[in-house]
Amino acid sequence: MKFDASQFDNLELDNIGQWPAAAKLLLAIFLAVTVGFLGYMGLISDQVKKLEGAFAEEITLKQSYRTKYHVAANLDLFRAQMVEAEDTFANQLRSLPNSHEIPGLLDDITFVGTTSGLDFVKLEWQPEISKEIYIELPIDIEVIGPYHSFGQFVSKIAGLPRIVTLHDFKIKIEKGDNETLNLKLQAKTYRYQEGGVQ
Missing domain, CATH: 3.30.70.60 (Ribosomal protein S6/Translation elongation factor EF1B)
Incomplete structure (x- = not known):
């Protein structure tokens, strides 16, 4: 099939049904790309930002969980250190x-x-x-x-x-x-x- 540029001459929007197949295909591709782009910008981009925010929050929550888990796992040790620190503080006060x-x-x-x-x-x-x-x-x-x-x-x-x-x-x-x-x-x-x- 040979490409003929003359088939794109004198195309009118009122008469799309009479356009050659190549012109209809180009119009369909252009409309699909435009609708896809506008749909992405209007609907999907906000969701992508929310998803990225959720991933960042997940990382923060995992780090917070690890920290809290470490504290909970070593709670007895931390309590013993707190008692020791209070004793040391009391001894220092007695030195005043x-x-x-x-x-x-x-x-x-x-x-x-x-x-x-x-x-x-x-x-x-x-x-x-x-x-x-x-x-x-x-x-x-x-x-x-x-x-x-x-x-x-x-x-x-x-x-x-x-x-x-x-x-x-x-x-x-x-x-x-x-x-x-x-x-x-x-x-x-x-x-x-x-x-x-x-």
């Missing part, structure tokens, strides 16, 4: 000085300093700093003595039964004596804000 022990803490720091071979120039409380669950109690300390005595002092402070942290170290040589140094630092202890476990 209560209001009756705070004056004794200054005595302990003084004792630790003098037994380390240091002389105190300054030892005074600074204003309390209130934090979310605890109160910070800073103490300004200035001592003089040999360098190795500073190490003993810091080591003994760390060994106190109550929590004391040391900050802002400044060391300088005392005037006229290369063996004697001046150490300024701030010690901080803490008190539980809500009067927790003592």
Whole structure:
């Protein structure tokens, strides 16, 4: 069969029944493609988006299930860890000085300093700093003595039964004596804000 382009000349929409078979076939293909495209855009594309959303939700739900299953399978272990964490927290709270022990803490720091071979120039409380669950109690300390005595002092402070942290170290040589140094630092202890476990 030979293709003849002249058969597409003078085609009118009013007379589709008289069109040649090739023109009818092309029109049918064009209409099928147009209807298929419009049907896809109008009906199927929304469903495809919903399906993709359902696949993404399925992945999220599976991950959530795995996490919850892991927690449920290890619930006894998590409960034991929670009890251990609460015990550790209670022990840490007991390491914080209560209001009756705070004056004794200054005595302990003084004792630790003098037994380390240091002389105190300054030892005074600074204003309390209130934090979310605890109160910070800073103490300004200035001592003089040999360098190795500073190490003993810091080591003994760390060994106190109550929590004391040391900050802002400044060391300088005392005037006229290369063996004697001046150490300024701030010690901080803490008190539980809500009067927790003592």
